[in-house]
Structures are given as C-alpha cells and as structure tokens.
Amino acid sequence: MQQTIVNNLSKLGPLIGLVLIMTILGFMSDNFFTLDNLLNLLRQISINALIAFGMTYVILTGGIDLSVGSILAFGSALTAGMLASGMDPLLAVLIGLLAGFAMGAFNGLIITKGKVAPFIATLATMTIFRGATLVYTEGRPITGLSDSFLFEMIGRGYVFGIPFPGILMIIVFFLLFFLLRKTVFGRQVYAVGGNEEAAKLSGIKADRVKIWVYSLTGMLSVLAGIILTSRLNSAQPTAGTMYELDAIAAVVLGGTSLAGGRGRLYGTLIGALIIGVLDNGLNLLNVSSFYQQIVKGGVILLAVLLDRRSK
Amino acid sequence: MAEFVKMTGIDKAFSGNQVLKDVSFDVLPGEVHALMGENGAGKSTLIKVLTGIHPRDGGTIEVRGKEVTFSNPKEAERAGIVVIHQELNIIPHLTVAENMFLGKEMTIGKTGILRKKDMYNQTLENLKRLGVTNIDPNETAGNLSVGRQQMVEIARAVSTNAEMIIMDEPTAALTDREIDSLFDVVESLRKQNVSIVYISHRMEEIFKICDRITVLRDGEYVGTERIADTDFEAVVKMMVGRELGERFPARTSEVGETIFEVKGLSRDGWFDDIDFHVKQGEILGVAGLMGAGRTEIMEAIFGAAKKKKGQVILNGKPLNIKHPQDAIRAGIGFITEDRKDEGLVLHLSIRENIALTNMKAISGKGYISSKKEVNLIDDLIERLHVRTTGREQEVKSLSGGNQQKVVIAKWLGIEPRVLILDEPTRGVDVGAKKEIYNIMNELTEQGVAIIMVSSELPEILGVSDRIMVIHEGKVARFLDREEADQEKIMQAATGGE
Known part of the structure; x- marks a missing residue:
C-alpha cells in the first residue's frame, strides 16, 4: 500500500514539477496564463516534443541518438530544395520523411549489425549528416519555398484557433503512446531495453526492434524539421544544432531511465513542456538568454537529484 | 566454549512487513555453521542485520561476549566478521595482489608509492595460509576461474584477521x-579456529562439511541442531514445516514415440557430433561436468548460439533454426540456466515477463488484447502456484523459487512439444524444487518431451527416465533409469570407462 503511494508519487513527480513551475511563472508574469501565450507555447514545444518522443523509444531500448539534429537539418534541406524546385508539396514532404526514416535505419544498422555503441555510432552520423546538409545546401539557406496551403499549414497554420504543429504533435503523441503500450512492438521495446539477452531468448528479434526504433526517430526528426522550415519559410543548413540535448533532457525529465527498459512517453511530453515553459516564461520575464541557460540546466539537475532522492 | 557471535531475539520489519521475528543465532569459534531456510525465510536479512547493513528493531548482538551494534559492514569487518557474497567483490582488470590489497595498499611511509614486491609476497603468504599454491599474484584476477577468484576473496578476508567468514551460496558457480x-580451504580455516557461516541450498554439502545447522522459516527461528544428530528428512521438515514426502515425485507419464531428434550437431571447439533423441512424455537428463558443453549444445539447438553442422528434427521434420524465434514457433521452449541474466527482465512485472514469449496468443495484428493477456497470465500464475501479490508485481521482488516458476510459466503458454530446462532448480529451495518436479511430471503426462540439464546428480537420478552423459563436448554414454547410479555417471563424465 505504502509502496504504491510512493510509486504513484514518483510517477507524478514530473507533472508536479511542471505545475509548480507554471504557478511560479504565472505569479511573476501577467502574460503567462493568457490563452495566446499558452497556444503559442503549444506550438513552441511541438518541435522538441516530436524529437523527444522518438528519443524516448531509443532510450527505452537502452540506446541514444545524437544525430537527430543533423537528420532534422538534412531532411528539411532536402524537402525545401524539392519545394523550391517546384515539386508537389505533399510528395516533397513524404520524400523528406522517408529520407529521415532511411537515415535512422542507417543508424540502426550500424548499431546492430556493426555492433557499434549507439553513442559512438550516432556521434559519427551526426557529423556525417551535418556535413551532407552543408554539401547539399552549399552552406546557404534555402529560400523561395512553395506558397502552397499544405506547406504553410504545417508550421504556421491554425485549426479552430489552435496552432497546427501543436495538433500534429498531440496526434503523434497518441499514436506513439498506443504503439508503446498496446502493441507487441511496444512491449518488445521495453523488453530489449530491460534485458536484451532475455528478450532474444524469448524469441524477440532485438536487432530488428532497434532498427525500427532509430528509423522512427529519424522520421520524427524530419517531421519536426519540416515544421521548423514551414515556420521560417526557409531551411537553414545549421538548423537543429544541439536539438539532441533538449530532446534527451525532456526524456530524462520525464523519468525515463537512460539505462533503458524503464520510462513513459507521457513523462516525455511533460518533460518537453517543462523545458518549453521555462523558455517561454523566462522570455516573458525578459531574462537574458545567458541566464536562461543557467536556469534551464539548474532545473534539469534539480529534477534528476530529486528523482535520485526518492529512490 | 564461549560463542564468537551471539544474536538473541532479533526483530526486523520492512515497512510494516515483519521479516525477522525473535530470531536467535550463535556461532562458536572454529565451527562451520549452516544457516538454512527456504528463499525468503530471512537468512540474508539476518546476515545484513548482523553486519550493520540493516538496523535491527529489537534484540541483541554480542561479539566475543560484548554487546555491539555495527552501523556498516566496515565496522563488522574490523570486529573480524567478513561476508563473501555470491557476486564476488573482485575487480577483474586488476591483478590478484592488487585486489588483495585494495584500499589498504602497502606504501613507503605515507608517500603513496607502492611496495609491490612486499604485496606480492604477502599475497603468496595469504594464499598459502589457505593451502592454495597455484595462483600467481601477478595474474589478472579476471582471468582466473570463479573458484579461484573466490579463493582470492577468502584469502583477502583471512588477511584482515577475520575470525568469522560468512559464505553466501559459495558453490553455486563452482565446478x-x-x-x-x-572444502579443503574451509577445513584449513576451521583448524585455524576461524568460524564459517555457510549458506547453501545444497543439502549434500551441508551434511558433508558443517558442524551445526540453524534453520529459519518465514522469519522465525525454528531450531539449531548438531549435524551428527539430524538427517536430511528432519532438516527438510524444519525448513518447510511439514513432511515433504518423497524428494522426487514418482514418474507417472507414459513414454511414447520419438518426437525429437538431434543428429551430428557440431561446433568447432565446443561440441562434436552430438546424437540423441527424446520421446513423448520422457525426461532425458543431461549430466556432465561444468564446462563439458551441455549448455552450449542446448543453446545451439534453440538457435541462441551458432552450430557448425547437424540436424534438429521434430516430428520427423528437419527444422531450420537460426534464431530462438524459429525454435519457439516450432514448439521448443528453453528455460535457461541463468534466470536473472537470460530468463527474466527483472524490473518488469510478472505479467510483462510471461507475455514476452506468448505474444501470439494474446495479440492480433500486433495489437495486444488486455483481456486475453490477463486471462492467460492469471491462469499460469495459478497453475504454477506462483506466490505473489498479483500479476503486476515486479519479478525482482520475488523469491528465487517463484522467479523460476515465472520463467517456466513463460514457456508453458506456448504449449511446447519439447521443453529444454537448464539447471531448473539452481538456487531454488526444497519446497519449490518439488513443485518444479511436479510441473515437469505434469507436462510429460501431456506428452511433452523434456530435456533437463543438471549438475546435481541426485536430481538427474531422481527425475530422469534416461540419462545422457556429456564429456568434453561429446556424448560419453546413455544410461537407463534402472542401471544408472552416481558412480557410473561420474565415471562417464570424467572420461573413464
């Protein structure tokens, strides 16, 4: 009985933290709890959240993906390039997503078949994909993109007053949540991360599970990149730099164990919200971006320390 | 003779759950004292209370007649009490001598400069005190066999002038x-008046080397007996609180047609030309020394390890097994020898663990039906008498015997036609052992063919219908139940005629 209460408390920890931060910011700034700002917030976090969802899967299998930012950049540049050359927007987006999937699959293959540690493998591909982006863009932003409704919608659109990227993020969240909790694949993700040997001996093709997980993350990174591209109406070759860190931070803040096998997608959503709320609130309070970084890092550290305490 | 350690009326509860109730335990100087009880009886907790890992709620602890309370194992060590855990405290990349002096290195004055030569000699000396002369202090500890690593750890304990050494399942991983x-080392320690507390499930060992035995049951003190005054049945009765009856249940199944065959299975350097068959409803015991290749053969059959050549035939049809998944689809189950590393995902629930092998039965098109899952799991928990607070309990918090039942449950769900069990009762107490034998019996009655690898000869003899003995990667001999005895098996296992 006592144990279940403690257990539930630790599950609710991130949510309590979020509510606390929001309350404090609400008191400090009159503009924080306005409808406009909250909707704005939803749009702001959608990019990090989408990447962090994929990262959650990767970390659950006991891996890590440092290349998400570079995959984002290459996928967006590719999509933008095709748009600029007049391709059908839907087709361009699909090809972009497919490229993200392929880059992720490449990561997965290196890690499983090449037996390279995920940290090293994705550190290398992070550099490779970034380099490929610079080659493809010749180091310059790609502008003059399509003015099609679809493409504008992705990053800038609203449905019933709600920013479309936010809606997209929430739909993806529910799909991935379902995949993780209700399907055989989701169960396999937890098993592979929890004890790969036992999973294999239970007939699970661990390599295949991992390749899928990295592919999924690659695709989600490009989806985030396309939102970014649509919002800026241009693709930057340096887009997504350091995004992997915010994504990993969101996952960790959400209570997922870096050792794999343990964690929740809902926690990652909360984690992404915490980071987003901090960015947003500190901006409203006109805190300099230098101090913002210190506060953000401090909150992450505090959260992890509190988590250790409760164990 | 005055007791070296005397614990009286020890109470301990964890969050309201009483795990030790009024337990008494005393150890005389120079005696080997067995501490026994089923998994969860409170043996480990008692030791942890003694060495200060857990504070006690009540009772007294005396060492050399003086009342003490240790607040951590370091303090206990200073008082001469050392625990050798099942997981050894050896740093594999350091040498034997470096391990021996870890944290108390010999230096020149306070300079921090090591006196390597002195430590080398002292290490030799420490080992010699135990009668061990075949370990080089400069050898990397990780290169030693588990048995030798254990010797190093015991020598280290003795070098700190330990007067009591507590050994937790010391033989579990030894050949x-x-x-x-x-046992020779234990004998020489006894002569040097060092007390040993010996925790083991292996009854044969207890009767071979111990002087007295104390039994705990459900956190309560049952009694202390001199080994000379008691016997196997009496100890078992003390442990389980009732007559267990026959140690091995009578075999009741009808042995049918040959269902499973292995032909010419080979892997260079591991095993060579393995031929055998199993019939429906039959238990084939696989005996042999540790390292003879038994586990590797089973892993190759199951697709968990490579084979060079050979055929695996089920129901007359050759199988092409490349991954455990192929074996499972064909109806072969494999209960691995190491349940913590290979059998279970420890921090997942009973439900999630059992479900792993049974995804086909509980899902359609990749979607898991919670209802089907819960029904299957609850059925299996009940069928195997897993003692648990419910299907959502983490398997980590189950006792060894119940963990093993969960591993078995994983495989019953697939309704196997052939079930391979590798050391199915290792680290499992007598009560749960018998339950596992009963399950095996039940399965054979349903026509399942069972292959059981075991290093415990009484188990091999008590459970098998037929016995295959492996020696250095080759089949040394087949024995029928009637003709088999310990001597014949050992002879074949060691390469004798």
Missing part, C-alpha cells in the same frame, strides 16, 4: 573440483 578445493 565439482573447485568445490572440493573450497
């Missing part, structure tokens, strides 16, 4: 020969 050397 027969290593067990003999361990």
Whole structure:
C-alpha cells in the first residue's frame, strides 16, 4: 500500500514539477496564463516534443541518438530544395520523411549489425549528416519555398484557433503512446531495453526492434524539421544544432531511465513542456538568454537529484 | 566454549512487513555453521542485520561476549566478521595482489608509492595460509576461474584477521573440483579456529562439511541442531514445516514415440557430433561436468548460439533454426540456466515477463488484447502456484523459487512439444524444487518431451527416465533409469570407462 503511494508519487513527480513551475511563472508574469501565450507555447514545444518522443523509444531500448539534429537539418534541406524546385508539396514532404526514416535505419544498422555503441555510432552520423546538409545546401539557406496551403499549414497554420504543429504533435503523441503500450512492438521495446539477452531468448528479434526504433526517430526528426522550415519559410543548413540535448533532457525529465527498459512517453511530453515553459516564461520575464541557460540546466539537475532522492 | 557471535531475539520489519521475528543465532569459534531456510525465510536479512547493513528493531548482538551494534559492514569487518557474497567483490582488470590489497595498499611511509614486491609476497603468504599454491599474484584476477577468484576473496578476508567468514551460496558457480578445493580451504580455516557461516541450498554439502545447522522459516527461528544428530528428512521438515514426502515425485507419464531428434550437431571447439533423441512424455537428463558443453549444445539447438553442422528434427521434420524465434514457433521452449541474466527482465512485472514469449496468443495484428493477456497470465500464475501479490508485481521482488516458476510459466503458454530446462532448480529451495518436479511430471503426462540439464546428480537420478552423459563436448554414454547410479555417471563424465 505504502509502496504504491510512493510509486504513484514518483510517477507524478514530473507533472508536479511542471505545475509548480507554471504557478511560479504565472505569479511573476501577467502574460503567462493568457490563452495566446499558452497556444503559442503549444506550438513552441511541438518541435522538441516530436524529437523527444522518438528519443524516448531509443532510450527505452537502452540506446541514444545524437544525430537527430543533423537528420532534422538534412531532411528539411532536402524537402525545401524539392519545394523550391517546384515539386508537389505533399510528395516533397513524404520524400523528406522517408529520407529521415532511411537515415535512422542507417543508424540502426550500424548499431546492430556493426555492433557499434549507439553513442559512438550516432556521434559519427551526426557529423556525417551535418556535413551532407552543408554539401547539399552549399552552406546557404534555402529560400523561395512553395506558397502552397499544405506547406504553410504545417508550421504556421491554425485549426479552430489552435496552432497546427501543436495538433500534429498531440496526434503523434497518441499514436506513439498506443504503439508503446498496446502493441507487441511496444512491449518488445521495453523488453530489449530491460534485458536484451532475455528478450532474444524469448524469441524477440532485438536487432530488428532497434532498427525500427532509430528509423522512427529519424522520421520524427524530419517531421519536426519540416515544421521548423514551414515556420521560417526557409531551411537553414545549421538548423537543429544541439536539438539532441533538449530532446534527451525532456526524456530524462520525464523519468525515463537512460539505462533503458524503464520510462513513459507521457513523462516525455511533460518533460518537453517543462523545458518549453521555462523558455517561454523566462522570455516573458525578459531574462537574458545567458541566464536562461543557467536556469534551464539548474532545473534539469534539480529534477534528476530529486528523482535520485526518492529512490 | 564461549560463542564468537551471539544474536538473541532479533526483530526486523520492512515497512510494516515483519521479516525477522525473535530470531536467535550463535556461532562458536572454529565451527562451520549452516544457516538454512527456504528463499525468503530471512537468512540474508539476518546476515545484513548482523553486519550493520540493516538496523535491527529489537534484540541483541554480542561479539566475543560484548554487546555491539555495527552501523556498516566496515565496522563488522574490523570486529573480524567478513561476508563473501555470491557476486564476488573482485575487480577483474586488476591483478590478484592488487585486489588483495585494495584500499589498504602497502606504501613507503605515507608517500603513496607502492611496495609491490612486499604485496606480492604477502599475497603468496595469504594464499598459502589457505593451502592454495597455484595462483600467481601477478595474474589478472579476471582471468582466473570463479573458484579461484573466490579463493582470492577468502584469502583477502583471512588477511584482515577475520575470525568469522560468512559464505553466501559459495558453490553455486563452482565446478565439482573447485568445490572440493573450497572444502579443503574451509577445513584449513576451521583448524585455524576461524568460524564459517555457510549458506547453501545444497543439502549434500551441508551434511558433508558443517558442524551445526540453524534453520529459519518465514522469519522465525525454528531450531539449531548438531549435524551428527539430524538427517536430511528432519532438516527438510524444519525448513518447510511439514513432511515433504518423497524428494522426487514418482514418474507417472507414459513414454511414447520419438518426437525429437538431434543428429551430428557440431561446433568447432565446443561440441562434436552430438546424437540423441527424446520421446513423448520422457525426461532425458543431461549430466556432465561444468564446462563439458551441455549448455552450449542446448543453446545451439534453440538457435541462441551458432552450430557448425547437424540436424534438429521434430516430428520427423528437419527444422531450420537460426534464431530462438524459429525454435519457439516450432514448439521448443528453453528455460535457461541463468534466470536473472537470460530468463527474466527483472524490473518488469510478472505479467510483462510471461507475455514476452506468448505474444501470439494474446495479440492480433500486433495489437495486444488486455483481456486475453490477463486471462492467460492469471491462469499460469495459478497453475504454477506462483506466490505473489498479483500479476503486476515486479519479478525482482520475488523469491528465487517463484522467479523460476515465472520463467517456466513463460514457456508453458506456448504449449511446447519439447521443453529444454537448464539447471531448473539452481538456487531454488526444497519446497519449490518439488513443485518444479511436479510441473515437469505434469507436462510429460501431456506428452511433452523434456530435456533437463543438471549438475546435481541426485536430481538427474531422481527425475530422469534416461540419462545422457556429456564429456568434453561429446556424448560419453546413455544410461537407463534402472542401471544408472552416481558412480557410473561420474565415471562417464570424467572420461573413464
């Protein structure tokens, strides 16, 4: 009985933290709890959240993906390039997503078949994909993109007053949540991360599970990149730099164990919200971006320390 | 003779759950004292209370007649009490001598400069005190066999002038020969008036080397007996609180047609030309020394390890098994020898663990039906008498015997036609052992063919219908139940005629 209460408390920890931060910011700034700002917030976090969802899967299998930012950049540049050359927007987006999937699959293959540690493998591909982006863009932003409704919608659109990227993020969240909790694949993700040997001996093709997980993350990174591209109406070759860190931070803040096998997608959503709320609130309070970084890092550290305490 | 350690009326509860109730335990100087009880009886907790890992709620602890309370194992060590855990405290990349002096290195004055030569000699000396002369202090500890690593750890304990050494399941990972050397060491320690507390599930060992035995049951003190005054049945009765009856249940199944065959299975350097068959409803015991290749053969059959050549035939049809998944689809189950590393995902629930092998039965098109899942899991928990607070309990918090039942449950769900069990009762107490034998019996009655690898000869003899003995990667001999005895098996296992 006592144990279940403690257990539930630790599950609710991130949510309590979020509510606390929001309350404090609400008191400090009159503009924080306005409808406009909250909707704005939803749009702001959608990019990090989408990447962090994929990262959650990767970390659950006991891996890590440092290349998400570079995959984002290459996928967006590719999509933008095709748009600029007049391709059908839907087709361009699909090809972009497919490229993200392929880059992720490449990561997965290196890690499983090449037996390279995920940290090293994705550190290398992070550099490779970034380099490929610079080659493809010749180091310059790609502008003059399509003015099609679809493409504008992705990053800038609203449905019933709600920013479309936010809606997209929430739909993806529910799909991935379902995949993780209700399907055989989701169960396999937890098993592979929890004890790969036992999973294999239970007939699970661990390599295949991992390749899928990295592919999924690659695709989600490009989806985030396309939102970014649509919002800026241009693709930057340096887009997504350091995004992997915010994504990993969101996952960790959400209570997922870096050792794999343990964690929740809902926690990652909360984690992404915490980071987003901090960015947003500190901006409203006109805190300099230098101090913002210190506060953000401090909150992450505090959260992890509190988590250790409760164990 | 005055007791070295005397614990009286020890109470301990964890969050309201009483795990030790009024337990008494005393150890005389120079005696080997067995501490026994089923998994969860409170043995480990008692030791942890003694060495200060857990504070006690009540009772007294005396060492050399003086009342003490240790607040951590370091303090206990200073008082001469050392625990050798099942997981050894050896740093594999350091040498034997470096391990021996870890944290108390010999230096020149306070300079921090090491006196390597002195430590080398002292290490030799420490080992010699145990009668061990075949370990080089400059050898990397990780290169030693588990048995020798254990010797190093015991020598380290003795070098700190330990007067009482607590050994937790010391023989679990040792070969027969290593067990003999361990017993020699225990004997020499006894002569030097060092007390040993010996925790083990292996009844044969207890009767071989111990002087007295104390039994705990459900956190309560049952009694202390001199080994000379008691016997196997009496100890078992003390442990389980009732007559267990026959140690091995009578075999009741009808042995049918040959269902499973292995032909010419080979893997270079591991095993060679393995031929055998199993019939429906039959238990084939696989005996042999540790390292003879038994586990590797089973892994190759199951697709968990490579084979060079050979055929696996089920129901007359050759199978092409490349991954455990192929074996499972064909109806072969494999209960691995190491349940913590290979059998279970420890921090997942009973439900999630059992479900792993049974995804086909509980899902359609990749979607898991919670209802089907819960029904299957609850059925299996009940069928195997898993003692648990419910299907959502983490398997980590189950006792060894119940964990093993969960591993078995994983495989019953697939309704196997052939079930391979590798050391199915290792680290499992007598009560749960018998339940596992009953399950095996039940399965054979349903026509399942069972292959059981075991290093415990009484188990091999008590459970098998037929016995295959492996020696250095080759089949040394087949024995029928009637003709088999310990001597014949050992002879074949060691390469004798």
